[in-house]
Amino acid sequence: MAGRHEELAREQAVVTRLYDRLDTLRAVARERLADVRRVGPSGSPQNRSERDAFATLYADRAAQLDAVEDRLAFGRLDLDDGEVRYVGRIGLADEEHRTLLTDWRAPAAQAFYRATAVHPDGIRRRRHVVTAGRTVTGYEDEVLDLDAVSDGLDVSSLSGEGALLASLATRRTGRMADIVATIQGEQDRIVRDDLGGALVVQGGPGTGKTAVALHRAAYLLYAHRRVLERSGVLLVGPSRAFLRYIDQVLPSLGETGVVSTTVSELLPGLRAEGVDEGPVAEIKGRLLWRTAIRRAVRARERIPERDVPVRVDGVDLEVRRRDVRDAIARARRTHKPHNEARATFVREMLARLVDQYRARTDSELSDHDVAVLNEDLRADRDVRVAINLAWFPLTPEKLVADLWAKPHRLAEAAPELTARQRQLLRRSPDAPWTESDVPLLDEAAELLGVDDSLARAESRAAEAQRAAELEYARSVLESTGAGGGLVDAETLAARFAESGPVLTTAERAAADRSWTYGHVVVDEAQELSPMAWHAIVRRVPSRSLTIVGDVAQTSSAAGATSWPAALDAVLRDGWRLSELTVSYRTPAAVADSAQRVATAAGLPVSPLTAARDLPDALHVERVDDPVVAAAARAADLAREHVSRDGSGRVAVIAAQQSVPALGERVAAALTDALGPAEASRLAAQRPEDAQVVVTSPREAKGLEYDAVVLVEPADVAAGPGRWGDLYVAMTRPTQQLVVVHARRLPDGLVDEG
Numbered sequence: 102m103a104g105r106h107e108e109l110a111r112e113q114a115v116v117t118r119l120y121d122r123l124d125t126l127r128a129v130a131r132e133r134l135a136d137v138r139r140v141g142p143s144g145s146p147q148n149r150s151e152r153d154a155f156a157t158l159y160a161d162r163a164a165q166l167d168a169v170e171d172r173l174a175f176g177r178l179d180l181d182d183g184e185v186r187y188v189g190r191i192g193l194a195d196e197e198h199r200t201l202l203t204d205w206r207a208p209a210a211q212a213f214y215r216a217t218a219v220h221p222d223g224i225r226r227r228r229h230v231v232t233a234g235r236t237v238t239g240y241e242d243e244v245l246d247l248d249a250v251s252d253g254l255d256v257s258s259l260s261g262e263g264a265l266l267a268s269l270a271t272r273r274t275g276r277m278a279d280i281v282a283t284i285q286g287e288q289d290r291i292v293r294d295d296l297g298g299a300l301v302v303q304g305g306p307g308t309g310k311t312a313v314a315l316h317r318a319a320y321l322l323y324a325h326r327r328v329l330e331r332s333g334v335l336l337v338g339p340s341r342a343f344l345r346y347i348d349q350v351l352p353s354l355g356e357t358g359v360v361s362t363t364v365s366e367l368l369p370g371l372r373a374e375g376v377d378e379g380p381v382a383e384i385k386g387r388l389l390w391r392t393a394i395r396r397a398v399r400a401r402e403r404i405p406e407r408d409v410p411v412r413v414d415g416v417d418l419e420v421r422r423r424d425v426r427d428a429i430a431r432a433r434r435t436h437k438p439h440n441e442a443r444a445t446f447v448r449e450m451l452a453r454l455v456d457q458y459r460a461r462t463d464s465e466l467s468d469h470d471v472a473v474l475n476e477d478l479r480a481d482r483d484v485r486v487a488i489n490l491a492w493f494p495l496t497p498e499k500l501v502a503d504l505w506a507k508p509h510r511l512a513e514a515a516p517e518l519t520a521r522q523r524q525l526l527r528r529s530p531d532a533p534w535t536e537s538d539v540p541l542l543d544e545a546a547e548l549l550g551v552d553d554s555l556a557r558a559e560s561r562a563a564e565a566q567r568a569a570e571l572e573y574a575r576s577v578l579e580s581t582g583a584g585g586g587l588v589d590a591e592t593l594a595a596r597f598a599e600s601g602p603v604l605t606t607a608e609r610a611a612a613d614r615s616w617t618y619g620h621v622v623v624d625e626a627q628e629l630s631p632m633a634w635h636a637i638v639r640r641v642p643s644r645s646l647t648i649v650g651d652v653a654q655t656s657s658a659a660g661a662t663s664w665p666a667a668l669d670a671v672l673r674d675g676w677r678l679s680e681l682t683v684s685y686r687t688p689a690a691v692a693d694s695a696q697r698v699a700t701a702a703g704l705p706v707s708p709l710t711a712a713r714d715l716p717d718a719l720h721v722e723r724v725d726d727p728v729v730a731a732a733a734r735a736a737d738l739a740r741e742h743v744s745r746d747g748s749g750r751v752a753v754i755a756a757q758q759s760v761p762a763l764g765e766r767v768a769a770a771l772t773d774a775l776g777p778a779e780a781s782r783l784a785a786q787r788p789e790d791a792q793v794v795v796t797s798p799r800e801a802k803g804l805e806y807d808a809v810v811l812v813e814p815a816d817v818a819a820g821p822g823r824w825g826d827l828y829v830a831m832t833r834p835t836q837q838l839v840v841v842h843a844r845r846l847p848d849g850l851v852d853e854g
C-alpha cells in the first residue's frame with residue numbers, strides 16, 4: 102500500500118484536474134454569456150427576448166459553476182471491479198464525455214452514503230477526501246470489504262466519523278453549511294425518497310432535519326428536473342431570520358431556483374408584521390374559518406329587506422327582492438369566486454330592471470335603446486347602491502378586517518365561537534396584519550377572486566403566442582444542446598416570452614398568489630396551524646411535500662402536538678412518516694439533559710442519541726441574580742468562542758420579558774471582559790450577523806450557537822411556548838450549555854453542583 106504522502110499526492114493530482122476542468126467550463130459559460138451580450142440591444146423584440154433568455158441560461162450556468170468551488174470533490178469510491186469513482190458537488194465530464202466527477206445526487210453516488218461493511222453494495226473502500234481551497238489536506242478511509250479488513254488494513258475509521266466530527270466541531274458562522282460530504286445513511290434514505298406524496302420527517306433537535314430537507318430539495322430538483330424546473334419548489338420556514346440562516350445551502354449545492362417564504366409572507370404584496378397572542382392564534386388557526394370565511398363572503402350576497410324604489414329616466418322602478426334572489430342564485434351557479442361572479446349578478450339585475458322599464462313605459466326597446474338604458478342604470482347612484490348592497494365587491498383585506506372590527510359580521514360568520522372567543526378576536530381595522538391572519542386572507546382571496554375578464558381575454562391571445570414560442574424553444578434546445586439538463590423547453594419559452602427583465606420560474610412563482618408548485622418543503626412544520634396547512638397544501642395540488650419538524654418543540658398555541666392531528670385533515674392518508682434519531686448538534690450531556698426535562702414535562706419527544714460527547718459541555722449554576730450572572734458567563738464564553746474573523750457564536754437565551762434588561766447587562770459585561778474596541782466591534786454588527794446575541798427561545802428556534810447561556814429555565818417554561826420553548830433553548834449549543842438559575846430547576850435538569 103502506498104504511503105500516506107504518495108496517496109495525498111495522487112489525490113491532489115485528481116483534484117487539480119477536476120478544478121482545471123471546472124475552470125474550463127466556467128470560461129466557456131462566460132464566453133457564451135459575453136457573446137450573447139455583445140450583440141447589444143438591437144434587433145426585433147423577438148430577437149431581444151431570445152437573447153435575454155440565453156443570457157439568463159448562461160448566467161445560471163456560470164453561477165452554478167461558481168457556487169461549487171468549495172469542496173468540489175469530497176469522496177472516492179473504489180469498487181470491487183477495480184473502478185474508481187469520485188463524488189462531488191456536481192457532475193463533470195471531459196471533452197470526450199468521460200465521467201470525471203459524479204454528482205452526489207446521481208444513483209452512482211448513492212453508495213457513498215449508504216454502503217456499510219455488512220452491505221457494501223459493490224464498494225471496497227470509501228474515502229473522504231478533505232480539501233482546503235484547492236489543496237488536498239487529508240483523507241479518511243473506510244474499508245467496506247470485511248476480507249480486506251482481516252488483511253490488516255486500517256479499520257479505525259470504519260464508521261467514517263472523522264470527517265463528520267471534524268465538521269461538527271467547526272465554529273458556527275451564523276450561516277448553515279451544507280452537509281453534502283457527510284450525509285449519514287438514515288439521512289440519505291430521506292434525501293432520496295420518492296417525489297410523490299407527503300414525507301414527514303420527525304426528529305429531535307439537531308438531528309439534521311433542516312439539512313436533510315434542503316439536500317432533499319436539491320436532490321429532487323436534480324432527479325425530477327423536468328417536472329420541478331417548470332413548476333418550481335417552495336420552501337416555507339418559520340421566520341426571515343431562519344431563511345437567512347439557511348440561504349447559502351441550496352446555492353452551494355448548485356441550486357438557486359427555490360422560492361423561500363414564511364407563512365407571514367405567503368401573499369405577494371402583503372407583509373404581516375404582527376403576532377397574535379396564544380389563544381388568538383389558536384382560534385384563528387382552526388379549520389372552522391374555511392366555513393366562516395365562506396359565510397362572510399355569502400353575507401355580502403344579500404337579499405334586501407324590502408323592495409328598493411329607484412327612479413331612472415323619469416321612470417319609477419324597483420330593485421325587487423325576488424329579482425335579487427334570482428340573480429344571486431344565477432351568479433352562484435357560475436361557481437366563480439364572488440368578485441368574478443358579480444358580473445353575472447349585475448347583468449341579471451340590469452336585465453330585470455330593463456324589463457320593468459319596458460313594462461312601465463309600454464315601449465318596444467331597440468338594442469341601442471337597451472344599451473343606453475343599461476348605461477343609465479349603471480350610472481344611477483341609487484341603482485348602484487342597491488346592487489352593491491346586494492352583491493358587494495370587496496378585497497380579502499376588507500373582508501377579514503371587517504370580521505375583526507365589526508362584531509355583527511363575526512357573529513354572523515362564526516356562530517360556533519363563543520362570545521368570549523369572539524371578543525378575543527376584536528381588533529381595530531387599522532391594526533397590522535398578523536401571521537395567523539394570512540391563511541384567512543388567503544382563503545378569502547380564493548373565494549373572492551379578482552375581476553379578471555379582461556385578463557382572461559389577454560391570456561387567450563397569449564396562449565396562442567406561447568404555443569409558437571414553445572415549438573421554437575424545443576427546436577433551439579435540440580439544435581444547440583444548450584439545456585445541459587439545466588432548463589427545459591417550457592422554461593426557455595417562458596423566458597423568451599417575458600418582456601422587460603427576464604423572470605425565472607422562481608421569480609414568477611413568488612409574485613403570483615395562485616401559483617402551484619411541484620413540490621413544497623416545510624421546515625419547523627410543527628408550528629403551523631390547521632389553517633396554515635390548508636393554505637400551503639392549496640399551493641401544491643400534487644400533494645408532494647417534504648415536511649420536517651419536531652412535535653416536542655412546538656411553541657405556537659396553534660401548532661401541532663402530533664402529526665396525525667395536524668395533517669390528517671388536509672392530507673388524509675397521503676403522508677408517510679420517517680424518523681431521525683441521532684443528534685449531530687448537541688453534545689451528549691446536553692442532549693440527555695434536554696431529553697430528561699422534556700420527558701418529565703410530558704412532551705412527545707423522539708428518541709435521541711448524540712453523535713458525540715464533549716467534556717464540560719453542561720454547566721448548571723445556582724446564583725443570586727441570574728441576569729448579572731448570565732452577563733458574566735456570556736462574556737466568558739465570548740472570550741472563548743468568538744473570534745475576530747467573524748466565526749463563533751454565543752447566545753443568551755431567556756424568557757422574552759428578560760431580554761431587554763439582559764441585553765444591556767451583556768453589552769456592559771462584554772466591554773469589561775473584552776475591552777472597548779472588541780465590544781464596539783460586536784455592538785456594531787447587524788442583528789443577523791451578531792456573534793453575541795440575547796434572544797428568546799422563539800427567535801432561536803431552528804438556529805444554533807457554539808455556546809449558550811440559558812437564563813432561569815423555570816421562567817422560560819412558564820412563557821407562552823411552555824416546555825417546548827425550554828426544550829428548544831436547551832438544544833441550541835454545539836459545544837457548551839451554561840444554565841444560570843435562582844428559582845427551582847425543572848425536573849430532569851440536574852444541578853451538577
Ligand SMILES: Nc1ncnc2c1ncn2[C@@H]1O[C@H](COP(=O)(O)OP(=O)(O)OP(=O)(O)O)[C@@H](O)[C@H]1O
Pocket residue numbers: 265268269278279280283284285288304305306307308309310311312313651654685686802803804805832
Ligand atoms: N450528516 C451530517 N454531517 C454534518 N453535519 C450534520 C449532519 N447532519 C446534521 N448536521 C449538523 O447538525 C446541525 C443540526 O442540523 P439541523 O439544524 O438540520 O437540525 P434540525 O433537526 O433541523 O434541528 P432543530 O430541530 O433544532 O431545528 C447542523 O449544524 C447541521 O449542519
